[in-house]
Amino acid sequence: MTKRFVPIYGLYLAALVLLSQPQQAKAMSISIVECSVAQFVCPNGNIIGAAVNVNDFLQDNDAGLNANLAVGGFTLPLTGTATNTNGIFISLTGTGTATSPAGLAAETWIDVTVTQTYNMNPGIVGLIGAAVDFNQGNCNAAAVAADSSVQATLSVNGTLLPVLGAAGNGLGIGTCATAVPNAGGGGTFNLAGGPVFGIIPGQITLTGLAQFDFKPAAGAQTIDVPYGESDTAPEPGTWLLMGSGGVMLGLVRRKRRA
Numbered sequence: 001m002t003k004r005f006v007p008i009y010g011l012y013l014a015a016l017v018l019l020s021q022p023q024q025a026k027a028m029s030i031s032i033v034e035c036s037v038a039q040f041v042c043p044n045g046n047i048i049g050a051a052v053n054v055n056d057f058l059q060d061n062d063a064g065l066n067a068n069l070a071v072g073g074f075t076l077p078l079t080g081t082a083t084n085t086n087g088i089f090i091s092l093t094g095t096g097t098a099t100s101p102a103g104l105a106a107e108t109w110i111d112v113t114v115t116q117t118y119n120m121n122p123g124i125v126g127l128i129g130a131a132v133d134f135n136q137g138n139c140n141a142a143a144v145a146a147d148s149s150v151q152a153t154l155s156v157n158g159t160l161l162p163v164l165g166a167a168g169n170g171l172g173i174g175t176c177a178t179a180v181p182n183a184g185g186g187g188t189f190n191l192a193g194g195p196v197f198g199i200i201p202g203q204i205t206l207t208g209l210a211q212f213d214f215k216p217a218a219g220a221q222t223i224d225v226p227y228g229e230s231d232t233a234p235e236p237g238t239w240l241l242m243g244s245g246g247v248m249l250g251l252v253r254r255k256r257r258a
Contacts, residue, residue, distance in 0.1 A: 026117040028065050028082050029054045030094075034072040035109040040151050040163065040211045042111045048072070072108070073101035074214075078225060080114045082206075087121030092154075092206040096225040100148075100214040104221070110212040112225060117205040125202050131156050132194035133208075135164035137224025139176030141185035146217035149175040152226035155207040156198070164191040165226070176223065 034049040035042035053067035064081040078096035083089075094114055133154035151165035165175075179187025210226050 027054050028080060028114070028116040030065060030067045030069065030078055030080050030114050031112070032069045032071055032074075032076050033111045034074065035111055035211070038109055038213065040111075041113075041209055042109065042211070071110075074108070074110050075099045076110075076112065076225070078112070078114075082116040082118075084118055087119060088124055090118045090120075090204065090206070092116050092208050094208070094225060097222050098150075098212050098214075098225060100143075100217070100221040102220040103218060104214060104216050106216060108214050110214065112210045112212075113207055115205065115207040117203060119203050120200055122202070124200050127200050128197055129200040130195035130197050131161060132192070132196075133161050133164060134193070135191040135210075135226040136189065137226050138182060138184075138188050138222075139179055139186045139224075140222040142217050142219040143176040143214075143221035143223050144179065144185075144187045145177075146215040146221060147175060147177040148215050148217075148221055148223060149213045150210055150223050150226055151213075152208070152210040153193075155205075155209060156196075157201065157205055159198075160209075161196050162193050164193050165189075 029052060031050060031052040033042055033047045033051075036046045036048050037043070039046070049071040051069040051071045053065065053069065055065040064079055066077075066079050068075075068077045070076070076096055076098045078094055080092070080094040083091045083093070092114060098110060098112070100108070131154060133152065135150065135152040137150070139148065149165060151163050153163045154161045176187050176189075179189040182188045212223055214221055214223075
């Protein structure tokens with residue numbers, strides 16, 4: 001008796017073609033606005049200042065956008081990166097630090113958004129994806145003393161994930177005064193949300209959102225932008241969506257009797 005494994009070559013080759021197709025991306029944009037109220041996200045009618053930066057690039061390459069944004073005396077040098085692996089695993093990441101002007105007299109809210117649209121690989125459309133977001137970073141000593149804070153979340157095609165850093169939702173508070181003390185006299189916070197599962201559509205727009213609440217203080221306050229590289233070593237935060245799915249290649253085993 002002999003045994004042979006006969007692959008279904010058509011299905012196998014079709015899967016390889018689908019998984020090898022690079023998917024084109026649209027523009028990534030970064031914006032920062034000064035808000036007159038604490039509502040997250042800031043309503044359009046309460047925006048009192050704004051700065052925007054936009055860049056175009058293709059997917060399947062780690063592509064970054066550097067923006068040195070400033071509004072109302074607040075500064076935010078920011079590096080945003082959008083990554084896609086063949087339209088299957090996608091992420092929106094960045095690093096930067098928001099700084100308030102010294103001698104801030106009134107409580108001020110600064111909103112930051114980073115947006116990127118991805119065309120997903122046809123081979124995983126309709127499968128289940130998992131969205132994960134993080135709010136991780138550091139506050140300096142002035143921000144800790146003032147009890148300033150930051151909230152963050154991820155929007156996937158307009159649907160917000162649970163807000164990290166908001167009181168009352170059981171996901172932790174992003175307040176500098178409750179952060180773990182660090183060697184520099186400031187504090188470190190580390191919050192994570194998800195996974196949130198959903199059906200993968202043909203196109204996904206990720207928007208990372210954060211709102212800084214800077215309270216009055218004599219010195220300049222700094223709080224890290226709550227997102228960063230998505231790897232096993234904690235870095236200042238991450239907004240990430242992974243389209244998780246597999247393609248069944250299939251093998252048919254046929255038995256023949258000698």
